[in-house]
Amino acid sequence: MEHRYLRNVVTLRYELEKCTGCGLCEEVCPRAVFRLHEGKATIIDRDLCMECGACSRNCALNAISVRAGVGCAWAVLTSKLRRNQQSCCSEPCCGG
């Protein structure tokens, strides 16, 4: 069964004109958000995006932008309390 999180929230942006069709975004995405279609990358399911940032980091032409971060409520809540950037990663976070 496919996991799906909230609709219409992710910050993923993509400019088709800049794409050269190298296919790296499709390769690095762990959620199958991109697919090459007629020599260009296309977003096939935006809501699947988990904002890990792998695609934008690997796009040589800066065609992709996303506010990368870890979707961890504990990290968000504790950083709000302590006013510092605290990531949650006590091991289980990103799963083993």
Place this chain on the structure above:
Amino acid sequence: MKESKSIFNRKESFRWISRSIETAVGSLPQISSKLSLKDLFDSFKFRLGIGRMKYTVPPGLYGVGKPNPESPVFVSANFKLSFDKLRKSLKEIDSWLLVLDTKGINVWCSAAKGSFSEEELKRQILKTKLTEIVSHRTLILPQLAAVGISAPKVMKLTGFKAIFGPVRASQIPEYLKAGMKASSKMRLVRFNLLDRLVLIPVEILNILKPLLLLFGVLFLLGFFKLKILSLRAFFPYLGAILVGIVLVPLFLPWIPGRYFSLKGWLLGALYALGLSFYQKSLTQILIYFLLLPSISAFFALNFTGSSTYTSLSGVLKEIRISFPLIIISLSLGLILAVFSLLF
């Protein structure tokens, strides 16, 4: 090489080093692709949170099998569990293993935090003199490292072509057999029942310490004959926590709703309903419904961090909407509980 020599000197503590391999720049440690009972026991201990900060492998270059200058180079984190998974799946594949210094953190987290980076990769390539050991210029990285590694930047910095292999090390043999092509299935991060199951002991351990503290306080209160909060009265709330950290993770995809907090609230409400059958007092039932589902919702919300599909934007939205509701419900429940005790 100084680094690898120090590893040989400390051979006792690194049982996974079988012997040494001679290369153009000196001898390198050869590692076993078999996991010993001790490796498995250590992993088990780590999973249970015993001595979890020290589970590292010395960074550097290792050989698996009988590698030659044409053998593939795999890059990994120096977190022992990642390292073990990789060497186990490299069984019968003569290869090189370049271990980066990620401070003992797994691939995905270290890449997200910045220690699994292009600069660290460059540093290890230089330190191990990799360019003198292998004749090719290709590195195979775990796909999840892409969060912190840009293949175009690696090419610019090191001259190596970075290729992203499958998400899971266990699929490497299949990946190589397919001519270094990852199928679309290999590219997906999964979160099946088993993946969620192994996280539950850690979830429980995380709350154990504060919980024991609370029990201690309640026990002392009982000792002073302050029976306002007896240990027994606390059990329903302990149940609500377990709903949030055990049942929600287990039944995650089958519970309706997309918000984790809503999933937790729904199961918590079901649980409160169940408990209500044993309660005659209407006030107590109301207290249960105000407190129990909110507690479950809060712990379910926290599970977003352990899941592998939640986005930061989604979590921010969920906190914005659910968190105030949880606080309001908890406050109302507590006020009602105090009043019912006083009057």
